[in-house]
Amino acid sequence: MNLLADFHPHLTGAVLNGTAGRYAPIEIDLFADSSKDVEIFMLSHNILYSSTEIRRQNPLSAETRLHLDWNHDSIDLSVYPIAAVRTLTRDNRACAATIVGLLAATPEITPT
Template sequence: MPRRKPVPQPSAQARRSIASLAARLMAEDGIADYGQAKRKAVRSLGLGEGAALPGNDEVEAELRAYQSLYQEDEMRERLQSMRAAALTAMDVLVPFRPCLTGAVLDGTAGRYAGIELDLFADSAKDVEIFLLSRNLDYEPEEPRRHGPDSPETLLRLDWQGLPLVLAVYPLVAERVSPRSRRARAGAVAALLEGDA
């Protein structure tokens, strides 16, 4: 059986270049998905598809550096208004034990970022009925991935002029497969105090 050639590992400089360009794409072009940003960066840099990609943590570090250099004042104001809007949405959605996740929580929300909330309900229909009863228009969307730790559905809506994405999980998911970065309303309020 012929031996497969090992895929050449990019140098540390190539990994950093990929992470840096992916971060710029996320900050300037509104790409929210780390994987998509890394793949686009690899293509833009002319590296082969077999190139080993930097980790999300490497891209996040570059994103924070980029934002602090080029978007610091804008970022601070945007992050504060997005966290305040998230908190008001969490107050309305309290029956579904909302948690803030994503870029608004971790402080990397770029110009095109939306607020991401995880909700927990007996059924996604319960959340939809709740929204309709409050005259809140939404658009349902199928999750990109399906699995035990994936949401049942995604609901997109406009909240105080900002995009809001509700990921609806079954009640058991709150205990069984917690995401690493989730914050309840009290933690979001503390973040807002820190932002002020």
Template sequence: MSSRHSGSRTSHLRQEISALAARMMAEDGVQDFGFAKRKAARQLGATDADTLPTNAEVEAALREYQAIYQDDEHAERLYAMRCAAVEVLQLLAPFRAYLTGAVLDGTAGRYAEIDIEAFADSAKDVEIFFLNQDIRYEHREPRRLTHEPPEAILVFDWNEVPVRLSVYDARAERRSHTDRARLDAVQRLLAESLPQS
């Protein structure tokens, strides 16, 4: 088999994996790119790690899938989630909160959580704040695989929208490498994405 044919086959398989991973993320609530890619590759019988697409390729396929199959529903859901994110960012203003993840980048699927990062002197300060505000929350175990895991992950519902709050040490704010937006940027994003009636 020629290397050009092999490269073309690998490219086609990467596209298939991207499309299937994107569908899983849009329809099944899978939020982890790596998990979606590996599961899609397994389902398609791909065994070579070189055939796995990049996160950017899967994100492009996800945007395409949502535009074709979920356009109106996705726009309305994204707008509602961004409205809820604005309220949560206002509430968490004392903790220098940022919106991150799929709600920020516009790829939030049906089962997505609003991802918020906050930077506090102590995660306990945020928990005490929640108790004083009568906000019920649950703890999730932070992944230790990341370079700088959060001190705590608190999960709660805000107007029936799930929110995942990652609380980091205040000094970590300058070192964060994720795409993120403060309240004013999210408000501008919201104004730009008003649903068409």
């Protein structure tokens, strides 16, 4: 998520709520002036991805979904208009700082 910091990344989905299986994708919401900004970023960093245009239901809906494989993990990036970062009401998303806090509050699991 640090690499995508310019796009205000927020973790969502099964990974965030703790129900992800082994092959569940990591879902991240991004916010940009244009989805093309994210695609240009990916290309300039030599990150291979596939893109799917989404039929938008309103001006603050996701406009594009990007899929990539990173270190053997499947990642789905949903790109929203920048205005949606403040108005999109989703209780089930977390920014990088929130994730760091959650991880710090989680006790370590030691094998028995």
